[in-house]
Amino acid sequence: xxxxxxxxxxxxxxxxxxxxxxxxxxxxxxxxxxxxxxxxxxxxxxxxxxxxxxxxxxxxxxxxxxxxxxxxxxxxxxxxxxxxxxxxxxxxxxxxxxxxxxxxxxxxxxxxxxxxxxxxxxxxxxxxxxxxxxxxxxxxxxxxxxxxxxxxxxxxxxxxxxxxxxxxxxxxxxxxxxxxxxxxxxxxxxxxxxxxxxxxxxxxxxxxxxxxxxxxxxxxxxxxxxxxxxxxxxxxxxxxxxxxxxxxxxxxxxxxxxxxxxxxxxxxxxxxxxxxxxxxxxxxxxxxxxxxxxxxxxxxxxxxxxxxxxxxxxxxxxxxxxxxxxxxxxxxxxxxxxxxxxxxxxxxxxxxxxxxxxxxxxxxxxxxxxxxxxxxxxxxxxxxxxxxxxxxxxxxxxxxxxxxxxxxxxxxxxxxxxxxxxxxxxxxxxxxxxxxxxxxxxxxxxxxxxxxxxxxxxx
Ligand SMILES: O=C(O)[C@H]1O[C@H](OP(=O)(O)OP(=O)(O)OC[C@H]2O[C@@H](n3ccc(=O)[nH]c3=O)[C@H](O)[C@@H]2O)[C@H](O)[C@@H](O)[C@@H]1O
Numbered sequence: 001x002x003x004x005x006x007x008x009x010x011x012x013x014x015x016x017x018x019x020x021x022x023x024x025x026x027x028x029x030x031x032x033x034x035x036x037x038x039x040x041x042x043x044x045x046x047x048x049x050x051x052x053x054x055x056x057x058x059x060x061x062x063x064x065x066x067x068x069x070x071x072x073x074x075x076x077x078x079x080x081x082x083x084x085x086x087x088x089x090x091x092x093x094x095x096x097x098x099x100x101x102x103x104x105x106x107x108x109x110x111x112x113x114x115x116x117x118x119x120x121x122x123x124x125x126x127x128x129x130x131x132x133x134x135x136x137x138x139x140x141x142x143x144x145x146x147x148x149x150x151x152x153x154x155x156x157x158x159x160x161x162x163x164x165x166x167x168x169x170x171x172x173x174x175x176x177x178x179x180x181x182x183x184x185x186x187x188x189x190x191x192x193x194x195x196x197x198x199x200x201x202x203x204x205x206x207x208x209x210x211x212x213x214x215x216x217x218x219x220x221x222x223x224x225x226x227x228x229x230x231x232x233x234x235x236x237x238x239x240x241x242x243x244x245x246x247x248x249x250x251x252x253x254x255x256x257x258x259x260x261x262x263x264x265x266x267x268x269x270x271x272x273x274x275x276x277x278x279x280x281x282x283x284x285x286x287x288x289x290x291x292x293x294x295x296x297x298x299x300x301x302x303x304x305x306x307x308x309x310x311x312x313x314x315x316x317x318x319x320x321x322x323x324x325x326x327x328x329x330x331x332x333x334x335x336x337x338x339x340x341x342x343x344x345x346x347x348x349x350x351x352x353x354x355x356x357x358x359x360x361x362x363x364x365x366x367x368x369x370x371x372x373x374x375x376x377x378x379x380x381x382x383x384x385x386x387x388x389x390x391x392x393x394x395x396x397x398x399x400x401x402x403x404x405x406x407x408x409x410x411x412x413x414x415x416x417x418x419x420x421x422x423x424x425x426x427x428x429x430x431x432x433x434x435x436x437x438x439x440x441x442x443x444x445x446x447x448x449x450x451x452x453x454x455x456x457x458x459x
Contacts, residue, residue: 087144087169090177096184099139102166103185107135112346115187115231117141117220118194119160119167120153122299123236123290123338127191128165130339131346139185140167142194147201147208148300155442156297172216178223187227189346192220192235195267198301199240199404202262213266217273225281230352232284232364234345237271239291239331239371239409240264249412252289252367261404271367278365282354286345286364291371291411295335295431296438303378304332304432307385308439311393319378320400322407328400329375331409334426334434341370344420371411372424384429388436390447 105111114131118124119140131138140160144153157167170177172194181187196205196212217235224231242250244258259265274285294304307317320328350364386393400407416422440447 090168090170091180098166099168099181099184102164103137103139103187105135105137111136112188113137113185114189114191114346115139115141115181115185116165116191116193117172118192118236119165120144120157121193121197122156122295122297123293123335123342124191124193125156125160125297126295126335126339127193127342128160128167129163130343131191132160132163132165134343137185138165139181139187140165141170141172141181142167143171144169147196147198152297152300159297173211173219175219175223178219179226182223182227186229187231188229189349190220190224190231190233190235191342191346192217192233194220195236196263197299199261199263201301203403206262209262209266213263214269214273217270221273221277221283221285224352225277225283225354226357228355230281230283230354232286232346232349232352233274234286234288234342234349235270235274237287237289237367238264238267239289239369239411240404240406241268241271241289242409243406248408249373249410250369250371251412252369252415260406263404275365278363280359281357282352282359282361282363284350284352284363284365286349286366286368288341288345289367289369289371289411290338291331291333291369291409293333293335293338295435298335298435304381304385304435305439307382307393308389308436311382311385311389311391312445314391314394316394316396317382318396318398319382320405321397322400325397326407327377327379328405329377329408329410330381331371331373331375331411332381332428332431333370333372333411333424334428334431337372337422337424337426338370341368341416341420341422344416344422348420366419368416368420368422369411369413370416370422371409371413372426372428373411373413374427375408375410376428381428381432384432385436388433 103113103115105113111134112131114136116124116128116131116138119128120142124140124142128138128140140157142153142157144150160167168177168181172178172192194212194216196208202209221233224233239250240261241256241259241264242254243256243260243264245254245256247254256268256271259268271287274287277283278285292302294302298305300306300309310317322328345368353359353361353363382393382395413422413424439445
């Protein structure tokens with residue numbers, strides 16, 4: 001999912017604009033030198049009063065005000081709003097038919113009917129496609145926000161569409177939409193991947209993290225707890241919750257009360273919120289702590305992705321270093337391994353025990369690390385990319401900025417191995433090879449034509 005803001009439905013947005021269009025003369029009386037001043041004053045007051053009355057009488061949900069003010073004034077919010085405006089309206093018999101058909105279990109007897117939030121996001125698309133491939137019913141939900149190039153999200157949506165997965169355009173904060181989806185389909189599971197991702201961006205737009213990762217999660221859990229039957233929830237937490245933890249490898253039993261970024265703090269808050277909904281309402285909830293997921297169709301805000309772009313363009317890449325030039329490393333995890341972990345988590349989720357908002361007994365509440373268990377320095381990441389791209393990178397070594405990054409991540413996956421059968425099989429070199437192949441094809445870049453500096457030329 002990448003995801004998520006926003007809005008009331010586009011249909012509701014449309015209600016606002018016509019106020020001006022239907023009454024242009026009332027709002028904007030033409031100035032004319034012979035126009036009596038008293039009439040002008042009268043019409044001005046009348047227009048103002050009419051405008052105020054229409055504004056006050058219009059239903060609250062028709063305003064785009066579900067984006068909090070603080071968020072609306074942030075730099076990225078205009079992109080989010082623009083993207084929100086392009087969302088297709090939801091509802092109606094044809095739309096419901098499409099929703100039902102997409103969520104219908106095809107093969108896989110006793111299979112799941114799954115709502116995947118953030119389905120046009122990186123992990124969301126891969127999980128939705130994998131569930132569909134094995135015959136489960138899958139419905140996607142995504143708000144196509146402008147955090148990164150929405151055309152990549154549209155391309156993922158097109159891919160899912162060809163696979164038979166309908167991605168509903170809407171926001172996880174839209175409670176009415178979620179209620180409608182649960183009315184139309186008795187989902188057995190929700191794989192909740194819609195989120196505001198990215199560690200460093202939290203410095204730029206903090207409110208978007210609260211909006212998507214806290215308020216959005218609550219909105220999804222509210223809809224799930226009230227649904228009958230209650231679905232089991234599998235959702236994306238993050239390795240970043242380990243924050244300043246220095247015990248390695250990171251185990252689920254380690255402390256997670258020292259987040260280093262607001263992003264991490266909102267994911268940690270999500271884990272606590274999950275506890276509440278499990279405790280009060282009997283929702284089965286499994287949180288997955290993903291470790292730096294990469295691969296084809298990935299996120300352009302992540303280092304491996306924009307390093308590839310910058311290396312190909314001959315632009316410098318900044319490689320972060322810890323104190324005294326210490327290595328910065330990540331437990332990079334290939335997308336196919338993560339998808340296997342997500343599907344295994346779904347298959348082992350166990351049922352929710354509540355119905356109609358009432359708990360009937362204890363339900364599972366779980367957390368698993370999904371990592372690769374072999375941290376790789378960022379310098380190594382860059383040298384692998386250089387080899388695959390056949391271009392020398394222009395490297396700049398810079399002290400790791402205080403922007404929420406941590407120096408090192410390393411997953412202990414004992415629990416996931418034991419309980420889910422999770423076994424990552426793709427190393428960074430072969431994973432990046434697949435990523436680079438996809439990248440070159442997606443952006444139509446040919447490596448065969450290099451200029452004299454060794455820079456490759458896109459065709
Ligand atoms: O595992 C996670 O929990 C997180 O993984 C990634 O966060 P991160 O590991 O910081 O991934 P990148 O932004 O791709 O950074 C990878 C490495 O490159 C380093 N880096 C990043 C940017 C840069 O310009 N230079 C640089 O050396 C970072 O410090 C980090 O060590 C995702 O962006 C988060 O959404 C996710 O939750």
